[in-house]
Amino acid sequence: MKIAICGKGGVGKSTISAVLIGALAEQGRKVLAIDADPSPHLARLLGLPEGDIPVPIAKMQDLLQDRTQRNGPFYNMNPRVEDLPEKFMQKVNTNIKLMVLGAIPQGGSGCACAENAVLRNLLNLLLLTPDEDIVLDMEAGVEHLGRGTIASAEHIFIVVQPYRGSIETAAKIDSMARDLDIPSLKIIANNITDQEDIAFIRETTGTEPYAVFPASNSVKKAERKGLPVFGTDPLLDQAATDLVKRILSKA
C-alpha cells in the first residue's frame, strides 16, 4: 500500500506516519518511509540515532545541479533519478527503510522548479516500487498538491485535530486531491480526548473519521526525549494496528 499523510502544520502527520510505519513493520511488512517535509524529523521519530540521520536530498545542491543541468531559466525537466534510491536509502531495521527527500522551500528568490523536478521524479519512482509499502510524510498544507508530487499515492490520509483550522486545511487538501483523481481519501482524527472531539470532526468534515488516535502524554514526552514513538503508548500503537488491518481488509 502506498499512503501519503497530509494535513495542516503540527496536526501530527509525522507522529501518525511513525506509528503507522511501526505497525506495518510489526505485521511483518516491508516498509519504505519517505520524509518529504522541508524540515524532516521522521528519522528521529523512528528511533534512528542522531549520527545515522541522512541529509535530505533537497539539500544536496551539487547533486540537484548535476541532475537538472540548470543554466539560468533552462533545465532538464526529466532528470535521471534511477540510481538515487540505492545510494540514499537508510536502513532503520529489518523491515523499515527510510528515504529523506526533504522539500525545496518555495517563494523567496528564484523558481525551485528544477530542483523539484528531481524530487518529483524520485518520489514517482519510489511510489512504483512493487513489493514494499510506502508511508509518505508530507509537507504541511496544500502547496505540494499543486506540484503533483503525490498523484501516484493509493491512499491519502488527511490528519485533523478537533479544531477548525485543521479542518479548513483538510477541506482544501480534499478538494485538490479529488482533482488529482486520488482514489482513496480518508480523514484521520488525532489528539482526541473524548467523544465531543470526535463529534466535532464528524460534523465539520461531514464524515466519520477512518481512524482515531488518542491524545497521548507519553508520545509527547517521547518526542521531546528523541525516542521512537511506536511502542511508547499501547493505545496509540493499537490505533495504528487497527488502521493497518482496516486498510489491508480494504474496508
Ligand SMILES: Nc1ncnc2c1ncn2[C@@H]1O[C@H](COP(=O)(O)OP(=O)(O)OP(=O)(O)O)[C@@H](O)[C@H]1O
Ligand atoms: N496523539 C498525540 N498526542 C500527544 N501529542 C501528540 C500527538 N500527536 C502529535 N503530538 C505532538 O504534537 C507535536 C506535533 O506533531 P508532529 O510533529 O507529528 O506534527 P506534524 O503534523 O508532523 O508537524 P509539521 O507540520 O511541523 O511537520 C509533537 O510535539 C508531537 O509529539
Ligand SMILES: [Mg+2]
Ligand atoms: Mg512533520
